[in-house]
Amino acid sequence: MTTARERPTLEAVARRAGVSRATVSRVVNGSTTVAEPIQEAVRRAVQELGYVPNLAARSLVTQRTDSIALVLPETATRVFSDDQFFPGIIRGVSQELEAADKQLVLMIAGSAASHARVERYATGRHVDGVMFASVHGADPLPSTLVRSGIPVVCSGRPMGQVSVPVPYVDVDHIGGVAKAVRHLLELGRRRIATIAGPQDMIAGIDRLAGYRDELRDSGRRSLIAVGDFTRESGALAMRQLLDDDPDLDAVFVASDLMAHGALRTLREAGRRVPEDVAVVGFDDIEMARYTDPPLTTVRQPIQEMGREMTRQLLRMAAGEDIGHAVVLPTELVLRESA
Amino acid sequence: MTTARERPTLEAVARRAGVSRATVSRVVNGSTTVAEPIQEAVRRAVQELGYVPNLAARSLVTQRTDSIALVLPETATRVFSDDQFFPGIIRGVSQELEAADKQLVLMIAGSAASHARVERYATGRHVDGVMFASVHGADPLPSTLVRSGIPVVCSGRPMGQVSVPVPYVDVDHIGGVAKAVRHLLELGRRRIATIAGPQDMIAGIDRLAGYRDELRDSGRRSLIAVGDFTRESGALAMRQLLDDDPDLDAVFVASDLMAHGALRTLREAGRRVPEDVAVVGFDDIEMARYTDPPLTTVRQPIQEMGREMTRQLLRMAAGEDIGHAVVLPTELVLRESA
């Protein structure tokens, strides 16, 4: 038996302090309209009894829980993979939530079952709002939640039909790519290829779109290979590009991890970077500074995205009506590879 | 305004279906003692109204929330660091919780403020139990929670005074080290050093103790340098060991990451592994298979630790009295380095 001696209730504290439940409640919640000596007595009783408010009872009447869910729609393995996307988001979210004195609850929801459980949890009002760190393809969960009246914000523009618009925060993929490609053009590169990301994620789609737009504007032909954001796929895609056009002199790679793979392939093929082939990545992950040569890449403010997402959510939870989308700027970081 | 039209209550569903609240509750909770046609009617009403039970109200009366917290007492940055400890734990925990249809809520609690918030959250009975993925030094939170009557289990034996015993699951560090050292002895190594981990973590302490015990039993002298489980510290410690005793012919390193650093130092010092110096690590992280040479190491069942911890917690939450500690076996994995 867990010797959990009966937990004291407000009632018990009230009796002990010789006041009413209402008064205890006021003191516990920091109301200033209670006479100092009474406050004192109540606080002592709370102390002596080891009273802790029952949150379920409280939120039953207040309709708030003061906690917010951040859903990581991935398996544990992917959440904890190389790149620092999730930690960045979490840090940003934590900062804002800390400031607002709300509790962050993280939910990993890679499987269908856990997806369903998250839905129950959120629609059951266990949390005051839900944020999604990344959204997959046309995952219906965000809009389901929106429809049920829960405040929701996604990081990353959700794809799919917008029967219900889901608020989101994203970074300016297209603008970032534009800067990258223009930089390559200014370097005098003539034959600029790309290694694109998976086309079922907005990051993959937008970054490819940005490349296409920019090349079209400069009147050049596209040269595209598709990877899945992993190092291996980058190496493979680079091999393929080289086969398709041995004369290429630059490549924009839609993620640093893939760019790392591409560098390896280029080295194996005897191409010098950046002399023969200039390489630009995207993400500015830690590792980009340690590749050989260090990677010119596009930096996105991941942490800021987490913060902005949280600010929006808190506003919504407070009943404010808010704008539907926020897009944060990206920035080109020059290093030796281009 | 978030157009959250009034959420329907049990009452509303009952009226609509022309039955009592109790009956609706029974259907919603899957009681079999309700006539089929009535179940049908209730389900239709639920559907039409889009009814979702209010979890706060439910847990107010049931005294359960069907969700369990897993506290990660680290900053986001450390949680998402190289080694796969946390993901392993999370995977194990998720599996068991999924089977029990409980919701996992992850809480990152690196700061003091978040520590306090976790305490409020748990003692406020927002969750039915709390697990700790790793415990730091003499963190008082686990025992605080135990004292307040909440089921708690730690992964990793908690240090510090045991005014209240905290249940835990750990791996057999000492046994694992014993196997490693004995292996080196059987290889005929005479001068076996160690690179120990930080002495404010149980893993650091136990692994050093294991080394000491085993060397003492074989009548040899200890040779010790201390690192902090990082690669760099391992490289440094190895340098120091070589300076202390150039004749050493084996080293047991308390973590694979440090062992990786040590390998680099050995190579730089012109020592061949394993010919001149045999190296054994601990953890069996992914990378151990890709070092040069691949690392002989001690494998610990991380995921199993998560599972076992969860099983214990669920038993406690169900009111069972349970054993206080569980220790899982470790295993020596032979590769080329020793």
Next chain:
DNA sequence: CTGAAAGCGCTAACAA
């Protein structure tokens, strides 16, 4: 400034 009273939405005896 304090207390009495009325629920918040749900479950679980207990009757019928």
Next chain:
DNA sequence: TTGTTAGCGCTTTCAG
């Protein structure tokens, strides 16, 4: 098998 009733522990008018 179904309904009635009494709360779970808290906040919040509304009087005093």
